[in-house]
Amino acid sequence: MARILSALGVADKAFNGGDLKVCSPVDGAVIGMVPQHKTSDVEKAIKVSQAAFEQWKTVPAPVRGEFVRLLGMELRTVKDDLGRLVTLECGKILSEGLGEVQEMIDICDFAVGLSRQLYGLTIQSERPGHHMRETWHPLGTVGVITAFNFPVAVWAWNAALAFVCGDPVIWKPSEKTPLTAIACQAVFDRAVKAFRAAGHTIPDGLNQVLVGGRDVGRALVEHHDVPLVSATGSVPMGRAVAEVVAKRLGRSLLELGGNNAMIVAPSADLDMAVRAILFGAVGTAGQRCTSLRRLIVHESVRDRLLESLTKAYGSLRVGNPLETGTLVGPLIDEASFTAMQSALKNAGAQGGKVLVGGDRVSDGIMGGGYYVRPALVSMPGQSDVVKQETFAPILYVMTYKDMKDAVALQNGVPQGLSSCIFTMDVREAESFLSAAGSDCGIANVNIGPSGAEIGGAFGGEKETGGGRESGSDAWKTYMRRQTQTVNYSSALPLAQGVVFDL
Numbered sequence: 001m002a003r004i005l006s007a008l009g010v011a012d013k014a015f016n017g018g019d020l021k022v023c024s025p026v027d028g029a030v031i032g033m034v035p036q037h038k039t040s041d042v043e044k045a046i047k048v049s050q051a052a053f054e055q056w057k058t059v060p061a062p063v064r065g066e067f068v069r070l071l072g073m074e075l076r077t078v079k080d081d082l083g084r085l086v087t088l089e090c091g092k093i094l095s096e097g098l099g100e101v102q103e104m105i106d107i108c109d110f111a112v113g114l115s116r117q118l119y120g121l122t123i124q125s126e127r128p129g130h131h132m133r134e135t136w137h138p139l140g141t142v143g144v145i146t147a148f149n150f151p152v153a154v155w156a157w158n159a160a161l162a163f164v165c166g167d168p169v170i171w172k173p174s175e176k177t178p179l180t181a182i183a184c185q186a187v188f189d190r191a192v193k194a195f196r197a198a199g200h201t202i203p204d205g206l207n208q209v210l211v212g213g214r215d216v217g218r219a220l221v222e223h224h225d226v227p228l229v230s231a232t233g234s235v236p237m238g239r240a241v242a243e244v245v246a247k248r249l250g251r252s253l254l255e256l257g258g259n260n261a262m263i264v265a266p267s268a269d270l271d272m273a274v275r276a277i278l279f280g281a282v283g284t285a286g287q288r289c290t291s292l293r294r295l296i297v298h299e300s301v302r303d304r305l306l307e308s309l310t311k312a313y314g315s316l317r318v319g320n321p322l323e324t325g326t327l328v329g330p331l332i333d334e335a336s337f338t339a340m341q342s343a344l345k346n347a348g349a350q351g352g353k354v355l356v357g358g359d360r361v362s363d364g365i366m367g368g369g370y371y372v373r374p375a376l377v378s379m380p381g382q383s384d385v386v387k388q389e390t391f392a393p394i395l396y397v398m399t400y401k402d403m404k405d406a407v408a409l410q411n412g413v414p415q416g417l418s419s420c421i422f423t424m425d426v427r428e429a430e431s432f433l434s435a436a437g438s439d440c441g442i443a444n445v446n447i448g449p450s451g452a453e454i455g456g457a458f459g460g461e462k463e464t465g466g467g468r469e470s471g472s473d474a475w476k477t478y479m480r481r482q483t484q485t486v487n488y489s490s491a492l493p494l495a496q497g498v499v500f501d502l
């Protein structure tokens with residue numbers, strides 16, 4: 001651990017001697033005692049950020065893009081170490097840890113291209129000798145609050161866009177994963193150095209990390225000098241943040257819980273569906289916002305599908321996420337294990353039957369990690385427990401006869417993040433993607449619900465919060481829109497033909 005942190009350029013004092021104890025979910029070992037910020041530090045950070053904004057907003061966007069290009073280059077050089085640190089701190093398997101860093105590199109590339117675009121509009125004016133246009137300007141400090149399960153990528157999704165849009169960032173990472181955030185700040189600092197060495201000017205404090213719990217997050221959210229709060233986490237967190245930001249009429253971008261489903265139609269390629277189900281439901285030990293949690297399968301293919309799935313679940317390797325061949329790493333902590341057990345108990349009380357898994361794995365497992373065998377649970381219907389997001393590898397299986405009922409089940413939960421259908425029938429596929437189909441922010445055909453590419457806008461509807469990050473035009477949330485009208489005539493006509501002459 002100390003070797004990785006030192007390779008990433010993290011100073012010893014940044015992870016030793018503090019009062020925030022960080023435990024690795026891999027074996028429960030203490031991997032850091034991190035100094036925390038106090039709520040009073042938030043005010044100071046915002047002052048620094050505002051000063052940074054005054055300068056950064058005047059730097060041409062393509063030059064800001066050059067900085068993000070250098071950030072992407074730095075990330076390439078640390079991919080292996082940072083990916084390993086992600087695995088050690090949040091427990092996802094190494095290939096997913098590395099994939100998370102790749103996502104950071106990808107969003108930097110995307111943002112570099114964007115820095116030469118950030119397109120506005122020209123609009124036809126109704127008045128002679130006038131023209132109108134719409135221009136996008138930098139917004140100001142972006143407060144970024146992140147969850148434990150994507151400890152670095154979510155910062156990059158926000159930060160890479162914010163930087164090219166001309167905004168500074170203050171990042172409050174999850175209190176469960178501060179080390180990866182501190183490491184990202186070290187990588188960021190090296191990009192700043194390289195940018196300055198190339199003769200560019202960049203303000204201090206363009207990115208700041210505030211380590212702490214909810215109180216620090218809340219102080220950031222409450223502050224009127226943070227025009228945008230981008231918050232990723234649970235629905236209760238999002239509700240709390242949304243209320244505070246709305247009260248001061250700020251802007252929030254919310255990326256909250258999901259309860260994602262797959263519909264498996266009679267014509268589906270079942271081999272492909274099984275592979276997609278496995279990655280979706282057990283990848284990251286069921287701790288992705290896009291994890292597959294509900295399987296809605298046509299009654300004619302249920303038995304065949306479940307036979308293959310039960311077999312596949314039985315051969316999943318659960319264990320050390322750093323070892324090649326492991327597909328399921330640990331849950332983040334004991335509370336997560338308890339929540340999983342309680343959901344399974346409730347499922348039983350609501351008529352469910354555990355087909356496979358759900359138990360704690362201890363064979364060949366190191367010390368204090370919470371490892372579980374992913375659970376496949378047959379449910380008689382979409383009862384309360386199925387409508388909740390339990391952040392663990394539980395897949396509830398329900399059947400349908402008619403596609404209309406399947407879509408109603410898919411849409412019949414409070415969350416609206418990701419969804420998918422496996423079918424070879426073009427009518428079914430297109431109906432699922434139509435206005436009468438999935439109500440989610442993400443809808444896929446013959447692909448599972450998780451593992452989105454950064455080119456698309458990412459986010460969901462209903463209790464998932466409505467925010468969009470990453471690709472497409474998500475950048476617009478990080479800027480302010482200005483409608484401009486210019487009169488190049490010698491007359492002063494009013495809009496709508498209003499006459500107001502002396």
Ligand code: NAD
Pocket residue numbers: 145146147148149150172173174175212213214216217218221232233234235237238240241254255256257258288289290389391417459464
């Ligand atoms: P969490 O809600 O417990 O914490 C997330 C972050 O919010 C942490 O940094 C925490 O300190 C902070 N926080 C909590 N309450 C706050 C408050 N009142 N004010 C300000 N900050 C506050 O979530 P978690 O357990 O870390 O992550 C799991 C959850 O995140 C799941 O529900 C998952 O679906 C969701 N998630 C969503 C997405 C998405 O893009 N939609 C991505 C990743 C995770």
